[in-house]
Amino acid sequence: MIPGWMKQTEQYAPPKDGGAFALRTLRSLGGVLARLRVQRGRDGLNIPPVLKLLLLLAGIVTLSLARNRLLLLGIAALVLGWVCMLPPRTVLNVLRPALGAAILALALFLPAMLLRPAGAGNNLILVGKVFLSVAMVSLFHQRTQWNRITGALRTLHIPGVFVFLLDLTLKYIVLLGGLIVDLLTARSLRAVGRDRHKYRSVGGVMGLTFLRASELSRETWEAMSCRGFTDDYKGL
Amino acid sequence: MHIPENYLSPVSCAVMGAAMIPVWVHAVKKTNRELPKEKLPLLGAGAAFSFLAMMFNVPLVGGTTGHAVGGTLIALLFGPNAACIAVSVALLLQALIFGDGGVLAFGANCFNMAFVLPFVGYGVYKLILGKQDTISPQKSGARPYVAAFIGSYIGLNVAALCCAVEFGIQPMLFRDAAGNALYCPYDLSVSIPAMMIPHLAVAGFVEAVFTVAVFALVRKTAPDLSYERMRTDAPETGKKKRYIPVFALIAVLIAVCPLGLLATGTAWGEWGADEIAEIVTDGKALGYTPSGLESGWSMDVPMPDYAMEGMNETLAYILSAVIGVALLIIIFKLISIPMKGRRNPS
Numbered sequence: 001m002i003p004g005w006m007k008q009t010e011q012y013a014p015p016k017d018g019g020a021f022a023l024r025t026l027r028s029l030g031g032v033l034a035r036l037r038v039q040r041g042r043d044g045l046n047i048p049p050v051l052k053l054l055l056l057l058a059g060i061v062t063l064s065l066a067r068n069r070l071l072l073l074g075i076a077a078l079v080l081g082w083v084c085m086l087p088p089r090t091v092l093n094v095l096r097p098a099l100g101a102a103i104l105a106l107a108l109f110l111p112a113m114l115l116r117p118a119g120a121g122n123n124l125i126l127v128g129k130v131f132l133s134v135a136m137v138s139l140f141h142q143r144t145q146w147n148r149i150t151g152a153l154r155t156l157h158i159p160g161v162f163v164f165l166l167d168l169t170l171k172y173i174v175l176l177g178g179l180i181v182d183l184l185t186a187r188s189l190r191a192v193g194r195d196r197h198k199y200r201s202v203g204g205v206m207g208l209t210f211l212r213a214s215e216l217s218r219e220t221w222e223a224m225s226c227r228g229f230t231d232d233y234k235g236l
Numbered sequence: 237m238h239i240p241e242n243y244l245s246p247v248s249c250a251v252m253g254a255a256m257i258p259v260w261v262h263a264v265k266k267t268n269r270e271l272p273k274e275k276l277p278l279l280g281a282g283a284a285f286s287f288l289a290m291m292f293n294v295p296l297v298g299g300t301t302g303h304a305v306g307g308t309l310i311a312l313l314f315g316p317n318a319a320c321i322a323v324s325v326a327l328l329l330q331a332l333i334f335g336d337g338g339v340l341a342f343g344a345n346c347f348n349m350a351f352v353l354p355f356v357g358y359g360v361y362k363l364i365l366g367k368q369d370t371i372s373p374q375k376s377g378a379r380p381y382v383a384a385f386i387g388s389y390i391g392l393n394v395a396a397l398c399c400a401v402e403f404g405i406q407p408m409l410f411r412d413a414a415g416n417a418l419y420c421p422y423d424l425s426v427s428i429p430a431m432m433i434p435h436l437a438v439a440g441f442v443e444a445v446f447t448v449a450v451f452a453l454v455r456k457t458a459p460d461l462s463y464e465r466m467r468t469d470a471p472e473t474g475k476k477k478r479y480i481p482v483f484a485l486i487a488v489l490i491a492v493c494p495l496g497l498l499a500t501g502t503a504w505g506e507w508g509a510d511e512i513a514e515i516v517t518d519g520k521a522l523g524y525t526p527s528g529l530e531s532g533w534s535m536d537v538p539m540p541d542y543a544m545e546g547m548n549e550t551l552a553y554i555l556s557a558v559i560g561v562a563l564l565i566i567i568f569k570l571i572s573i574p575m576k577g578r579r580n581p582s
Contacts (some may be wrong), residue, residue, distance in 0.1 A: 071547060073555045082560035088277065088569040095566070 030180030098135035241338030280568030283322035296434030296501025308357030308388035319354035357391025488500035
């Protein structure tokens with residue numbers, strides 16, 4: 001025996017829900033953080049990460065100090081020559097942030113260049129320097145796995161506690177970013193239609209994240225104590 | 237053969253640019269259909285060859301210089317449509333960064349070197365080969381090389397002829413009240429011999445030798461890289477793909493490209509506004525600077541003539557070559573990302 005209300009066709013379409021700005025921001029932030037987990041960076045040439053790190057530092061310092069245009073040209077040739085050997089996707093990933101930074105720098109310099117056209121050449125060189133620096137960092141980031149980077153820092157005799165903190169922070173960022181995304185997804189799945197109390201969830205999400213973080217840190221502490229951690233950290 | 241800024245009237249530039257638009261559209265469509273996605277970065281290497289070939293200036297008879305273009309070579313490897321795109325991009329880079337060839341004259345330069353040259357070169361090559369099977373190097377013998385030699389020689393010279401005609405019609409069409417030419421001052425009777433004699437005598441052979449040499453190397457080391465094979469859906473050779481020799485050759489060309497600096501003269505029709513008045517033709521100097529050249533629009537490029545002020549010329553030339561080649565390969569790699577890949581034969 002089917003009750004009468006079950007036989008009726010329902011015409012319910014959930015009313016459009018604007019979505020609170022804070023929630024959307026949180027969600028996209030969490031998404032970005034969780035994406036860090038994707039271990040990018042395949043070491044193509046098998047250069048030791050320490051060497052790459054030193055090369056990067058030397059490159060950036062030289063680039064910032066260089067006044068000789070030939071030197072700048074040389075660095076540009078080196079960076080572009082390196083980039084052009086990468087697979088197409090990686091080329092895009094390397095160049096996108098560099099181009100973004102260069103365009104931002106150009107926009108910042110534009111008023112100065114328009115007001116004083118005589119100095120435009122120097123300003124453009126600065127834009128070029130910004131492009132090359134960001135391209136170098138992004139090249140390093142794309143081609144080196146994160147744990148190798150912290151390993152390289154350890155080889156450079158950066159105190160273990162810093163490297164340890166760095167590693168731990170990154171792990172937590174990824175874990176907590178994932179947690180935020182999960183929480184907000186669960187909330188949006190349950191809240192059909194118009195939800196008038198969105199901002200209550202913001203506090204809830206942040207509070208839960210905080211609780212989870214303290215729980216995680218306690219667990220880590222216990223795990224470290226159980227394994228007899230002696231303050232000597234060699235990297236992951 | 238690069239037409240600089242202001243040698244052609246803005247009207248001629250607009251006409252040539254408009255003529256190139258349908259060519260580009262057709263070339264892009266055709267290439268998108270014919271060229272497999274993974275070959276596109278290699279087309280960047282082809283464009284790099286062309287870019288490098290244009291940096292090797294050779295001294296020609298009569299104190300001018302010239303260079304190979306390599307358009308026929310790219311047409312043999314990737315097809316004339318792909319060659320059109322590759323040479324166009326190389327020319328764009330030269331115009332915008334290195335000041336070789338004008339930005340306004342870009343359409344005209346593309347018409348000569350990116351459209352006429354590869355299509356004529358490839359057409360002649362096909363005409364000579366006829367229906368012969370060229371896919372297996374064993375069967376075809378030396379004939380493809382002869383065809384490539386003649387094709388590239390004719391292709392370059394037809395392109396030079398087009399360039400000469402574009403120069404030559406300027407004084408007939410555009411003169412000021414005093415009868416002085418506004419733009420290029422030489423008419424057809426001067427420009428055609430001045431362009432054609434050096435190109436027929438020397439530059440054509442340089443282009444032909446360059447084409448055949450690289451073509452032979454590619455056929456031996458990377459036989460998959462051939463337009464015939466691509467078009468007829470011939471099966472892959474099964475050999476492991478080895479493009480290393482191709483890139484090694486690019487590296488060698490970059491290293492020796494300062495040889496192009498040995499040719500000190502300015503190419504015919506590429507003088508700056510400051511030198512044109514002293515150019516001597518038939519025993520008398522021109523004596524005036526065409527007003528369109530003097531007051532015309534020009535763009536400040538980052539590295540005019542592949543160098544910057546106060547730099548070691550040789551080093552700057554090599555670095556320019558590296559940057560140019562890297563940029564070309566990067567550009568074509570980026571283009572290949574949104575490309576759909578080739579049609580299915582079935």
